Amino acid sequence: MKKTLLCSAAFIAALGACAQPNPTAVKYAKYITVDNAKKHLTIIAADDMEGRETGKPGADKAANYLAGEYKKLGLLPANNGSFFLDVPLTSTSFKVNSVSVNGTALTVGKDYSALSGGGTQTINASEVVFVGYGSEAELKDLDLTGKAVMVITEPKPGADASISPMRAFGRVAAALMAKKPAIVLGVGAVAPVTGAGSERIGLKPATPHPVVTRALVLSITPAIADQVLKASGKTYADLKSAAGQPQTFKADVKASAETMVKDAKAVDIVAYIPGSDPKLKDEVLVFSAHYDHIGMEPEGTKGDRINNGADDDGSGTTGILEIATAFMKAKNDGKGPRRTILFLGNVGEEKGLLGSEYYSEHPVFPLEKTITDLNIDMIGRRDPSHEGTPDYCYLIGSDKLSTTLHKISENANNTYTKLAVDYKYNDPKDPERIYYRSDHYNFAKHGVPIVFYFDGVHADYHKVSDEVSKIDFPLLVKRTQLVFYTGWDLANRDERPVVDVKNDMPASR
Incomplete structure (x- = not known):
């Protein structure tokens, strides 16, 4: 049945x-x-x-x-x-044309990579401010306007391990941007990759947006950080071990970059x-x-x-x-x-x-x-x-x-x-x-x-x-x-x- x-x-x-x-x-x-x-x-x-x-x-x-x-x-x-x-669409390309430290030209992909920036600019810095991990306490009273800044990109001891180094550095870089430096040199965990710039594509606006100049943010190797610090007699390892107190060092840091906007x-x-x-x-x-x-x-x-x-x-x-x-x-x-x-x-x-x-x-x-x-x-x-x-x-x-x-x-x-x-x-x-x-x-x-x-x-x-x-x-x-x-x-x-x-x-x- x-x-x-x-x-x-x-x-x-x-x-x-x-x-x-x-x-x-x-x-x-x-x-x-x-x-x-x-x-x-x-x-x-x-x-x-x-x-x-x-x-x-x-x-x-x-x-x-x-x-x-x-x-x-x-x-x-x-x-x-x-x-x-x-x-x-509009394609906005930001390209770093050159970077040198104390007279030595750096090689993109080997010594550095460009993480962000904007505008067409030439940077000539005669000193570098080391800001440790870029914590709120380290940045609190600093005037970084137009200066070269060096910051550790490795996670600070005790930091949330679930946050990637790149993401953590992104937060630090945002805090640094508010202080309007000319160039940021991030050292450590955010390793350089091949690429001297970036391209951003967006819908073409009815009215073109003005090109905004933003600080150049580079990722550099610890070896290049040592080269930056050469005249001081200190090494990047020395600074890292004593992070917490910002320090300023004589150094010759030069860079040039440009932004190009075109239709796509x-x-x-x-x-x-x-x-x-x-x-x-x-x-x-x-x-x-x-x-x-x-x-x-x-x-x-x-x-x-x-x-x-x-x-x-x-x-x-x-x-x-x-x-x-x-x-x-x-x-x-x-x-x-x-x-x-x-x-x-x-x-x-x-x-x-x-x-x-x-x-x-x-x-x-x-x-x-x-x-x-x-x-x-x-x-x-x-x-x-x-x-x-x-x-x-x-x-x-x-x-x-x-x-x-x-x-x-x-x-x-x-x-x-x-x-x-x-x-x-x-x-x-x-x-x-x-x-x-x-x-x-x-x-x-x-x-x-x-x-x-x-x-x-x-x-x-x-x-x-x-x-x-x-x-x-x-x-x-x-x-x-x-x-x-x-x-x-x-x-x-x-x-x-x-x-x-x-x-x-x-x-x-």
């Missing part, structure tokens, strides 16, 4: 645990496959993409690949006949499937993922220089290509989505969510007609806390603006994929502030409901070791299918998610 399980309507509405799978959705979810995902990701995260850094040739190459794939699938270009939405250009990818329902086709569901990554390590770096970004966010970019494939198969069979679907490939995420910020201010479809953004950023790996556990996914933001969306999301997982959903990063008090660190944020801040899919932070995050060989493709596919099923419901249901929640996240990043 067959046992029949009856569920109350209220229970179904609350949990979605007894919802019946939609056979049509199941049919097309099967077009999301390991083989296809591996094919796309192997190309997107290949060495010849050079780490897909925004504003560089590798990112352009990745953008062209994505546009070509969407065109082959049959999606339509969303920006006046183009798959590209230009994102106007990058593109978001905008491809869409038009809705089939005359009553709903003006409403838009967005699937988003950023295709950019952090580029290459500086010239001279030993070993592998290419940050392939297979997981971050080659995996998410692959995911939305696979979702587009599934929806287009459905459309070609006469089962196209009732609402319009936009596949948004964001550029500049690693530079500060630039592509999604620009899109949110210059959308190709009105934001008031945008019902949800389903954003995928890293879905191909496991983090340390989930090694050896059942298949999982972090979900972030599903309940922050809409109770409807949260129920849809839960129902999709309970009905189809049955992943272990982890809401750790959904906590407003979580110190990682993951909610603010990917492109969904620029939709949420405009009141568009969002879900962010994430696998956590693993050992290869933002390293050259984030390679395709480490991707768990069956898990990537399963997570992608969860996003697809959630999107299938959103694209085809009668009512859009209601915005009925006051977001409990802090208002700004």
